[in-house]
Amino acid sequence: MSASNDNAGHGHTASGHDAHGHGELQMGHHHVSSSAMFLNVLIALLILTAITVGASRIDFGSANLLIAMAIASVKASLVIAFFMHVKWDTAINKIVFLSSFLFLSLLFIFTLADQATRRMDDQALTTKTPVDKQWVHPSTLAEQKQ
Amino acid sequence: MTTNVPAVDTHVAEPTSGRKNFLNCSSGFMSWAGTLDHKRIGLMYLVGVSIAFLCGGLFALLVRLHLWSPEGALFANADYNQIFTLHGAFMVFLFVIPAIPGSLGNMVLPLMLGAKDVALPRLNLLSFYLWCSGAVMATLAIILGGFDTGWTFYAPYSIYTDKAVVSIGLGIFLLGFSSIFTGLNFIVTVHKLRAPGLTWFRMPLFVWALYATSILQVLATPVLGITVLLVAFERLYNIGIFDPRLGGDPVLFEHFFWFYSHPAVYIMVLPAFGIVSELVSVHSRKPLFGYKLIAFSSLAIAIISFLVWGHHMFTSGQSTYAMFAFSFLTFFVAIPTAIKEFSWVATIWKGSIALNSPMLYTLAFLIIFAIGGLTGVILGALNVDIHLHDTYFVVAHFHYVMMGSIALAFFAGLHHWWPKMFGVMYNETLAKIACGIIFIGFNTTFLPQFIMGSRGMPRRYATYVPEYAPYHHASTIGAVILGLGIALMVYYLVASLFSGKRAMQNQWGGVTLDWHTPTPPPLENFDHSPSVTTEVYDYSVLDLETTRTPAS
Amino acid sequence: MSHDGHHSVVIPAPGPEFQSHTVAHHFDTPVQEFQSAKLGFWLFLATEILLFGGLFAAYFYYHQMYHETFHLGGQQLDWWLGALNTSVLLLSSWTMAMGVRSAQTSQKGKLLMYCGLTVLGAVIFLVIKFFEYKAKNEHGLIEFAHLFDGYNGATGQLSWFTDHDGVMAGVPHGHLFFAIYLTMTAIHGLHVIIGAGLIVWIMKGAAKGRFHAGYYLPVDLVGLYWHLVDLIWIFLFPLLYLVS
Numbered sequence: 001m002s003a004s005n006d007n008a009g010h011g012h013t014a015s016g017h018d019a020h021g022h023g024e025l026q027m028g029h030h031h032v033s034s035s036a037m038f039l040n041v042l043i044a045l046l047i048l049t050a051i052t053v054g055a056s057r058i059d060f061g062s063a064n065l066l067i068a069m070a071i072a073s074v075k076a077s078l079v080i081a082f083f084m085h086v087k088w089d090t091a092i093n094k095i096v097f098l099s100s101f102l103f104l105s106l107l108f109i110f111t112l113a114d115q116a117t118r119r120m121d122d123q124a125l126t127t128k129t130p131v132d133k134q135w136v137h138p139s140t141l142a143e144q145k146q
Numbered sequence: 147m148t149t150n151v152p153a154v155d156t157h158v159a160e161p162t163s164g165r166k167n168f169l170n171c172s173s174g175f176m177s178w179a180g181t182l183d184h185k186r187i188g189l190m191y192l193v194g195v196s197i198a199f200l201c202g203g204l205f206a207l208l209v210r211l212h213l214w215s216p217e218g219a220l221f222a223n224a225d226y227n228q229i230f231t232l233h234g235a236f237m238v239f240l241f242v243i244p245a246i247p248g249s250l251g252n253m254v255l256p257l258m259l260g261a262k263d264v265a266l267p268r269l270n271l272l273s274f275y276l277w278c279s280g281a282v283m284a285t286l287a288i289i290l291g292g293f294d295t296g297w298t299f300y301a302p303y304s305i306y307t308d309k310a311v312v313s314i315g316l317g318i319f320l321l322g323f324s325s326i327f328t329g330l331n332f333i334v335t336v337h338k339l340r341a342p343g344l345t346w347f348r349m350p351l352f353v354w355a356l357y358a359t360s361i362l363q364v365l366a367t368p369v370l371g372i373t374v375l376l377v378a379f380e381r382l383y384n385i386g387i388f389d390p391r392l393g394g395d396p397v398l399f400e401h402f403f404w405f406y407s408h409p410a411v412y413i414m415v416l417p418a419f420g421i422v423s424e425l426v427s428v429h430s431r432k433p434l435f436g437y438k439l440i441a442f443s444s445l446a447i448a449i450i451s452f453l454v455w456g457h458h459m460f461t462s463g464q465s466t467y468a469m470f471a472f473s474f475l476t477f478f479v480a481i482p483t484a485i486k487e488f489s490w491v492a493t494i495w496k497g498s499i500a501l502n503s504p505m506l507y508t509l510a511f512l513i514i515f516a517i518g519g520l521t522g523v524i525l526g527a528l529n530v531d532i533h534l535h536d537t538y539f540v541v542a543h544f545h546y547v548m549m550g551s552i553a554l555a556f557f558a559g560l561h562h563w564w565p566k567m568f569g570v571m572y573n574e575t576l577a578k579i580a581c582g583i584i585f586i587g588f589n590t591t592f593l594p595q596f597i598m599g600s601r602g603m604p605r606r607y608a609t610y611v612p613e614y615a616p617y618h619h620a621s622t623i624g625a626v627i628l629g630l631g632i633a634l635m636v637y638y639l640v641a642s643l644f645s646g647k648r649a650m651q652n653q654w655g656g657v658t659l660d661w662h663t664p665t666p667p668p669l670e671n672f673d674h675s676p677s678v679t680t681e682v683y684d685y686s687v688l689d690l691e692t693t694r695t696p697a698s
Numbered sequence: 699m700s701h702d703g704h705h706s707v708v709i710p711a712p713g714p715e716f717q718s719h720t721v722a723h724h725f726d727t728p729v730q731e732f733q734s735a736k737l738g739f740w741l742f743l744a745t746e747i748l749l750f751g752g753l754f755a756a757y758f759y760y761h762q763m764y765h766e767t768f769h770l771g772g773q774q775l776d777w778w779l780g781a782l783n784t785s786v787l788l789l790s791s792w793t794m795a796m797g798v799r800s801a802q803t804s805q806k807g808k809l810l811m812y813c814g815l816t817v818l819g820a821v822i823f824l825v826i827k828f829f830e831y832k833a834k835n836e837h838g839l840i841e842f843a844h845l846f847d848g849y850n851g852a853t854g855q856l857s858w859f860t861d862h863d864g865v866m867a868g869v870p871h872g873h874l875f876f877a878i879y880l881t882m883t884a885i886h887g888l889h890v891i892i893g894a895g896l897i898v899w900i901m902k903g904a905a906k907g908r909f910h911a912g913y914y915l916p917v918d919l920v921g922l923y924w925h926l927v928d929l930i931w932i933f934l935f936p937l938l939y940l941v942s
């Protein structure tokens with residue numbers, strides 16, 4: 001809406017999809033959170049920090065990492081939703097920020113899956129394939145024949 | 147619509163009349179170097195990427211000349227490694243990625259949206275200077291001893307070589323952020339600066355394509371940034387994560403690199419798709435066939451392209467399960483890509499086709515891209531690729547898409563918007579001849595590479611067995627023809643700036659907003675802020691008078 | 699109304715101690731300017747997430763490959779200091795949020811105070827980080843003096859990782875954990891420094907009265923940046939300090 005209305009008397013009507021002008025100069029319609037809410041969020045975050053530390057002292061085996069990540073995700077969500085005001089932000093801003101995590105997870109999933117399944121590969125190659133069926137480099141074969 | 151625009155107008159250039167446009171509204175070095183105007187920044191990009199393209203082209207000619215003889219005609223083997231690396235790195239990072247968004251995108255996108263500028267003009271200028279500093283770092287790297295890793299910078303070689311990898315790595319980091327900021331700017335501009343009435347489905351397809359490109363630039367490029375940083379750290383203080391001597395896994399490098407670089411091939415090609423969509427419509431004077439399909443297929447490509455990067459790693463030691471998944475997913479890219487190709491052809495079908503030079507370049511694109519895209523599908527087949535990987539078949543594939551398709555689409559767009567940008571027309575006859583020479587030269591260069599590649603000629607080798615000599619000869623001859631064609635193009639384009647005929651206000655009879663402003667556009671783009679009331683590519687609203695009125 | 703680009707929209711100052719703000723010429727309304735800048739900044743933050751994401755991917759990759767190394771490595775870090783630093787950053791995130799709120803409500807004094815507290819948090823964080831690095835240095839886990847001396851392929855000796863107490867002796871590639879620790883925390887630390895610098899810049903503007911209910915965009919954006927720095931640390935802390 002760089003293009004403003006030809007009708008100057010009509011004021012700041014922005015059109016298109018995302019911006020919505022309120023015909024006012026102030027940005028007063030933006031959400032102002034209460035101090036009490038911020039304080040509550042802070043306290044929750046500190047408590048969750050204590051819980052992560054506590055949980056890490058207990059041995060849950062391989063679940064420890066998962067638990068720690070789950071708690072960290074809750075903390076992150078609090079920061080994002082309240083401190084970063086995403087809860088009151090426009091849909092597009094939410095989509096942008098959340099999609100960065102989505103696409104990042106693709107990087108994680110494929111690289112980690114590759115690494116994890118390579119071990120299965122090794123096993124499949126060494127245990128399931130009979131020795132005489134395993135692939136051998138031609139030069140090795142030639143050496144063996146000699 | 148029956149009458150079409152005359153290909154060459156008969157008006158003789160006159161001194162620019164009193165009207166101020168973005169070119170002559172102010173002068174002096176700082177009025178350009180410090181400009182926030184998207185059109186001026188676009189022009190500076192155009193100059194920059196053209197220089198990079200000519201440098202890259204020079205390196206390419208050296209590569210081809212060297213390969214004239216089986217023992218290598220020009221360089222020692224180690225120097226050959228540097229030459230092809232310089233060619234690849236210059237072309238990919240300094241030309242193909244920034245070329246269309248940086249120059250034509252910057253120039254045209256705000257015009258098409260009816261905006262006064264991009265949303266974040268300062269960031270736009272910063273993005274240009276980041277590009278410049280990337281170019282400086284690349285040049286510095288040449289002075290500091292060059293680099294010989296190939297444009298892919300594969301670890302561990304990039305860690306062990308004694309060449310200036312850190313310098314070029316930082317250069318690529320800067321270029322990456324230049325690209326990110328361009329994409330970021332375009333996304334914001336498309337969301338926030340559309341003219342009243344310009345709904346999403348009234349946006350020209352070039353805008354849609356740039357939008358999809360921008361998503362990729364923002365989401366994929368940071369990973370390239372961290373990857374080159376990690377290689378630099380590896381060289382500076384041996385972190386070991388890509389170094390097998392220290393327990394690191396070079397395959398992780400390849401994952402990181404291709405997580406960016408496969409989407410990057412679509413960062414390169416989507417803008418080209420956008421130009422082609424625009425041009426087939428204007429020069430056939432016909433609304434696009436399957437407008438929404440093309441728009442959505444751009445987004446589909448953007449998303450699918452994040453799922454297939456492992457097809458570059460079929461011989462890397464990746465797990466067979468991952469290879470299977472990546473090969474399978476790769477075939478899905480072909481669907482939206484084919485949708486586009488068919489839509490373009492259907493648009494031209496029974497159109498009122500004007501064989502103007504931009505259209506000739508576009509038709510060349512359509513033929514070449516069909517081959518380039520389909521050979522990609524062949525390479526995506528896991529078992530076939532084990533044989534073809536790292537041969538000239540791959541080289542031919544990606545030159546069909548990167549040079550034959552993307553660069554040609556760039557030329558097409560350049561010829562299309564040249565009269566808009568400068569208000570002058572180049573010599574159409576020479577343009578058509580050059581297009582023919584480029585088309586012949588290109589195919590002569592790269593068709594033989596498919597054959598020798600499938601017969602086993604490995605890529606990036608300084609020497610070869612004599613059996614491949616005929617193919618290499620053909621290829622080198624083709625490269626020289628291609629080079630001459632491009633030289634001719636540069637000649638008549640530059641010449642038009644000094645002695646070109648006056649272009650028309652609406653040279654080709656386009657109906658998108660970029661043709662609704664004076665030619666060349668004034669500083670703030672539109673005399674009256676436009677609003678849109680008609681559907682996109684509705685040629686019934688074309689005012690034919692504008693195609694006969696000389697540019698101001 | 700700037701329909702011909704000659705007059706600009708001006709947001710008036712709410713009081714004598716504040717300055718008015720002129721909307722950039724290519725925007726029609728303050729809302730449009732605000733939302734454009736904000737969308738742009740969110741996109742930038744998304745790139746930061748993906749940039750750090752590469753490091754996290756490397757972390758998980760090697761965690762998966764060398765379990766024991768990462769468990770033992772985590773034990774060498776002082777979780778107590780890590781938790782302290784986490785709390786410092788959380789507190790500073792809170793002061794930053796309150797700072798933005800003060801700007802939104804045109805409370806100039808409070809804005810300056812909260813920004814000052816946030817910078818203080820950044821400084822405390824960095825000081826604690828310094829002592830952590832120092833401890834690692836003393837144990838030969840990260841020898842900063844020899845950081846750039848390289849790797850000797852013949853002896854297999856890595857200059858900056860001598861591990862002279864042998865704490866990582868039993869596990870493969872003990873240096874990998876510390877390489878990742880150093881790289882991640884250093885890049886994060888760099889962000890802390892940049893963030894603190896930006897907040898100081900905000901304070902300069904605030905002192906001049908540039909920010910108020912009508913115009914607080916830069917405060918908002920710098921606030922988002924600072925929260926992102928906090929966000930990354932929220933994940934770094936358990937991954938580096940608590941994996942044991």
Ligand code: HEM
Pocket residue numbers: 298411412414415457458476477479480483518519520521522523524525526527531534535536540543544547548
């Ligand atoms: C549309 C534009 C495209 C561009 C710009 C492009 C670009 C490239 C480039 C630069 C490479 C070589 C990278 C290197 O090793 O240096 C490559 C390889 C490859 N491309 Fe494409 N490509 C495109 C389309 C496609 C399509 C549509 C497919 C499949 C559906 C495809 C599949 C492949 C595969 C499988 C390889 C790996 C071959 C190998 O290294 O063994 N490409 N492409």
Ligand SMILES: [Cu+2]
Pocket residue numbers: 407408411454455457458
């Ligand atoms: Cu690919």
